[in-house]
Amino acid sequence: MAVLMVPSSLRRYTNQQSRITLSVGSIEEALRRFSEDSGELRNHLFSGQALRKFIVVCKNGQDIRLLDGLQTSVTDADEVQIIASVAGG
Template sequence: MAKIRIPTPLRAYTDGASDIEVAGGTVGEALNNLVEQHPDLRAHLFNDDELRSFVNIFIDDEDIRFLGGLDTEINNDDSLRIIPSIAGGRFK
């Protein structure tokens, strides 16, 4: 099964685990499987059914936005990683 690395702040929702094994043939299926296993992750990864804009998914060093997005096919030995884009700013 493929693995997904969880960012530190969200490990509170995976019982502290940093890497979760997931089922699925695409990135989208793997993420759906992840939130089925750990439902409290969903609100922080998705806005309705869309990935939140600051949530990036990498396969090794490649951003899936430059591959096939959530339809990107994955193999059993792939390592995925959830990477938040840190951003902030004052009131305008």
């Protein structure tokens, strides 16, 4: 199963787990399964069908925007990381 690395800002949705495993075929499927139990989390990650601009997702350390975006394939050996940008001044 692929491992999804959860940033500390989103761990309230995973009972404080930093890693969850998912059997999925794409980044889109992983994020949808991750957020399926929480409309709030889904709205945090997505704007309509697209990822929000402040959310960066990497597969094995490579930004999916440089791969096939949400359609990037995922295998059991992959690690998916969500990076939520933090703004402030």
